Amino acid sequence: MKSNILQKSDSFYDIFTRKGGTQLQSTHYCPGCGHGILHKLIAEAISDFGIQDRTVLISPVGCSVFAYYYFDVGNIQSAHGRAPAVATGYKRSNPDSIMISYQGDGDLAAIGANEILQAANRGEQMTVFFVNNAIYGMTGGQMAPTTLIGQKSTTTPRGRSAQNEGFPLRMSEIIATLEAPVYVERVMLTDTKNIARTRKAVRKALSIQIEKKGFSFVEVLSPCPTGWKMTPVNSKKWITDVLSRYFEPGLKKDVSEDRQPVIQMRPQPHFDQYHELLDIKSLSDELKDIALPEIRQVNDEIKIAGFGGQGVLSLGYALANIAMGHAYQVSWLPSYGPEMRGGTANCSVKISDLRVASPIIDNPHTLVAMNKPSLKRFENDVQPGGLILYDSGLIDTAPERKDVQVMGINATEEADALGSTKAANMIMLGAYVKLRGYLSKDYILKALPLIIKNKAFTELNEKAFKRGMELAKI
Amino acid sequence: MASRNHIFVLADECKGCGLCIDACPLNVLEFADGLNSMGYRPAHYKGDGCSACGTCFYTCPEPGAITVIRNVESLEKGNCKHCGKTVFLIPDSRDPSRKRCIDCHQLLNEK
Numbered sequence: 001m002k003s004n005i006l007q008k009s010d011s012f013y014d015i016f017t018r019k020g021g022t023q024l025q026s027t028h029y030c031p032g033c034g035h036g037i038l039h040k041l042i043a044e045a046i047s048d049f050g051i052q053d054r055t056v057l058i059s060p061v062g063c064s065v066f067a068y069y070y071f072d073v074g075n076i077q078s079a080h081g082r083a084p085a086v087a088t089g090y091k092r093s094n095p096d097s098i099m100i101s102y103q104g105d106g107d108l109a110a111i112g113a114n115e116i117l118q119a120a121n122r123g124e125q126m127t128v129f130f131v132n133n134a135i136y137g138m139t140g141g142q143m144a145p146t147t148l149i150g151q152k153s154t155t156t157p158r159g160r161s162a163q164n165e166g167f168p169l170r171m172s173e174i175i176a177t178l179e180a181p182v183y184v185e186r187v188m189l190t191d192t193k194n195i196a197r198t199r200k201a202v203r204k205a206l207s208i209q210i211e212k213k214g215f216s217f218v219e220v221l222s223p224c225p226t227g228w229k230m231t232p233v234n235s236k237k238w239i240t241d242v243l244s245r246y247f248e249p250g251l252k253k254d255v256s257e258d259r260q261p262v263i264q265m266r267p268q269p270h271f272d273q274y275h276e277l278l279d280i281k282s283l284s285d286e287l288k289d290i291a292l293p294e295i296r297q298v299n300d301e302i303k304i305a306g307f308g309g310q311g312v313l314s315l316g317y318a319l320a321n322i323a324m325g326h327a328y329q330v331s332w333l334p335s336y337g338p339e340m341r342g343g344t345a346n347c348s349v350k351i352s353d354l355r356v357a358s359p360i361i362d363n364p365h366t367l368v369a370m371n372k373p374s375l376k377r378f379e380n381d382v383q384p385g386g387l388i389l390y391d392s393g394l395i396d397t398a399p400e401r402k403d404v405q406v407m408g409i410n411a412t413e414e415a416d417a418l419g420s421t422k423a424a425n426m427i428m429l430g431a432y433v434k435l436r437g438y439l440s441k442d443y444i445l446k447a448l449p450l451i452i453k454n455k456a457f458t459e460l461n462e463k464a465f466k467r468g469m470e471l472a473k474i
Numbered sequence: 475m476a477s478r479n480h481i482f483v484l485a486d487e488c489k490g491c492g493l494c495i496d497a498c499p500l501n502v503l504e505f506a507d508g509l510n511s512m513g514y515r516p517a518h519y520k521g522d523g524c525s526a527c528g529t530c531f532y533t534c535p536e537p538g539a540i541t542v543i544r545n546v547e548s549l550e551k552g553n554c555k556h557c558g559k560t561v562f563l564i565p566d567s568r569d570p571s572r573k574r575c576i577d578c579h580q581l582l583n584e585k
Contacts, residue, residue: 009567025484025486027535032492037535039537040531040534191497225491233493236493236496
């Protein structure tokens with residue numbers, strides 16, 4: 001006892017305000033639940049170490065899902081079993097934070113078993129408190145990976161059998177076999193002596209993280225009087241007499257003396273490298289000498305649709321890149337089925353002199369329809385006064401709309417005449433550029449080989465683009 | 475000689491699990507006669523014999539139900555507006571200026 005008073009830790013909220021709660025001073029846990037005891041030990045350590053303002057506790061799914069109602073620290077509630085992944089992301093971007101992943105056995109050993117193994121194996125700087133009560137408590141006592149052989153649960157009413165459900169998972173032993181973890185210990189919340197051991201383990205695990213030494217893991221055998229259908233006092237006896245026989249308490253691994261602190265820096269973004277990695281540097285670099293037309297007031301929303309293999313997505317991609325090279329704001333959003341060839345495909349391209357708020361297009365200004373189903377599907381969505389470009393060779397019925405500009409281009413046949421059907425999309429590009437008139441022809445001819453890198457098509461694409469410009473009659 | 479230490483159980487936060495009563499090495503805790511506002515029978519300090527070992531505090535699953543005080547005489551004394559007596563006052567961990575009456579458990583200067 002440090003002072004003369006042993007009382008509620010100041011790492012707990014004053015009042016546990018929560019949804020649906022009536023008694024706001026006490027927790028929602030059942031009488032005799034081990035969570036409360038562990039909460040107190042953790043809160044006490046947080047206060048004593050002075051880390052309350054930089055601690056982030058990840059609540060799991062399970063009984064302790066509401067831990068964020070109690071701990072006055074940073075709180076994140078993660079998806080079932082994903083606390084170590086969330087903690088990894090948070091810690092890596094905020095290396096000075098203290099990450100506590102608080103998980104139950106259903107959360108950590110079942111749905112989140114892979115998450116914890118990978119995080120432990122990477123040696124993430126976090127502290128995991130694994131509360132093992134040998135069942136799924138919150139949902140009403142179903143079998144968990146940690147349920148003992150012969151133990152009855154609502155899903156193993158005749159007792160767990162090794163033949164049917166396998167053996168209980170000893171998570172501490174599994175984690176201790178990994179190279180990276182620094183400290184792994186199993187403790188239990190039973191008598192005074194073992195609660196004192198738990199307290200020590202909690203503090204040791206947190207101090208390893210404070211010293212930036214790496215991953216620490218504390219498994220806590222915890223009573224669940226409600227799920228076990230026992231009195232709180234008998235629950236403690238059951239841990240001592242039965243549960244701890246299989247899950248043997250004790251230190252499983254401690255290499256904290258040998259490990260040096262690993263100082264992690266907050267990652268800094270390198271935008272210059274992004275450009276290089278995304279291969280968009282070459283475009284702006286190689287074409288910087290070409291005079292570009294002045295930016296105009298443009299707000300074109302273009303839907304390009306056809307079947308897979310027609311170059312629908314490439315056309316949109318090229319158009320968006322060209323416009324971006326002209327310093328317009330753009331977005332390109334492809335939409336296609338699982339097939340690489342065939343099936344329907346479409347993409348949405350937005351080009352604007354102002355920032356693009358959303359890449360989604362419901363009512364395009366321009367529709368480029370490369371086959372009949374696409375025209376049918378999107379024709380009525382085009383805004384009045386808009387433009388419909390369609391492949392008049394493949395689509396035998398012209399669009400019926402009278403309130404839009406309609407132009408048929410025999411793109412597929414023209415492309416065939418040039419040497420390959422695949423160039424039909426470039427013919428459409430030429431037609432679009434001619435009709436809209438705000439993009440530079442010289443720039444495009446230089447940019448196309450940089451955007452569509454397959455050298456076999458360079459010459460063909462150039463011819464097709466020029467042909468498209470000729471075919472589009474204003 | 476009567477013990478100068480004290481165990482203070484906030485009856486309405488206690489869920490009557492009995493762990494502290496079971497764990498107390500000196501057997502100075504017992505169940506109260508009545509029920510609390512939640513309907514549980516809370517734990518209760520017998521009034522004497524506590525050695526302030528803290529076992530009940532660490533066994534109790536409720537964050538704020540038990541407070542253990544070593545040497546009551548070290549506490550500040552004051553008048554409780556609720557029970558009218560001159561009593562020892564327990565400071566709050568989060569806000570030491572806020573104090574609770576050791577006798578009737580009421581907060582004196584609630585904000």
